[in-house]
Amino acid sequence: MKIVVIGGTGLIGSKLVSSLAEQGHEALAAAPSTGVNSITREGLAEAMSGAAVVVDVSNAPSWEDQAVLQFFQVSTGNLLAAEKAAGVKHHVVLSIVGSERLPENGYFRAKVAQEELIKQSGVPYTVVRATQFFEFVQGIAEAGAVGQEVHLSPALFQPVASDDVVAALTDVVLAQPANGTLEVAGPQAIPLDEMARRLLQVRGDSRKVVADVHARYFGAELDDKSLTPGAGARLGLVHFEDWLAGN
Template sequence: MKIVVIGGSGLIGSKLVNILRERGHDALAASPSTGVNSITREGLAEAMDGADVVVDVANAPSWEDQAVLDFFETSSRNLLAAEAAAGVGHHVALSIVGTDRLPENGYFRAKVAQEKLIKASDVPYTLLRATQFFEFVGGIAQSFAVGDEIHASPALIQPIASDDVVAALADVVLAAPVNGTVEVAGPEALPIDELVRRFLQATGDNRKVVPDVNARYFGSVLDDQSLTAGKHARLGAIDFDDWLAQSSSR
């Protein structure tokens, strides 16, 4: 199959392209750096020519509320129109578990807008919602910084290794469209303050972690369902401690 990966030079996209090529597919890493731009539409029609599947794992260059909304809406409209014109049979998009539960979060609102456009289009689709990546835990920890302490929510989170996300994404890409949503999550749900504490200890950061039920996660107060997957989610194989050990060895 010819598979176009929009955002193919990023963390997830580059790994996905490699897996798809290893499985014998014609995977095109499409991004502005390779002459394919989903905002300006440069190279879009050419990339779609003969494509069976388009995978959207692109990320916005700015996470300011209006900018990120504009990015995902414009990019999705352009992609879906180009796919419809080219007769693409499957649109796959990577989204986030909990997008519809945290409306205070501008990035999550933008992903909800993206999902709505995909669902309203005539292109068969699958949405893969993933929980937060292990690779983002450092940024999550810093977002809770208050002076020399980390005031983190004790609500549950179910983070996942990006390699496990890519494995799930590859399986979705090579399967038939479900015209619905699939979830993938890490093997363990744990309180965010505990996750942050383990990360700081592993990275030699001696800041104190303080559980705080009022601490906001990028604008939102959390409960145990905010960032955890449903009971039918696919679970990753790599747990956080193993990922930390692998990261340290690298």
């Protein structure tokens, strides 16, 4: 089966391409660097030809509010149009747990808009919402840095290993369209400040992590439900401590 992975050269995309190829499928890593551009439509029709499934794990090059919204709207619109023309039977998109709960975050607003375009398109679809990846915890900590301190919310946080996200996406791609939303999260919810504290300690970073209920997460204050999944979410197998030991 031919499967086009939009964003196929990134963290999740490259792993997904390898996972699908290992199972005997023709997985195409589609990205500007491989001649497929979902914004300009360069190479898009050729990539879609003969494809059964398209998986969109792309990321916007700019996270400025208007730029990220425009990216996901234009890119998703172009993908869906090309899929309809090519007869693609399943559109899978990777989104974010809690996007609709944090409207102060421009990136989250853009992901919600992307999901709505897909739901209204008429193309059979599955939305896979994942929590933040372990790989992003360092960047989240840096965003809360204030001098020699790191101010972060103590709200519960349930990030997931990228490998567990890839495993979930692989299963979704090879299944029938859900025409709905599935959630993927890590196996354990931990206060965000505590998770960052563990990470910095392991990496020899002496900065003090300060729990601050008013600390903003990319523009939004958090509570225990902001970034955690609902009942029925698929939980990954890799615990944060194990991931830390390997990274």
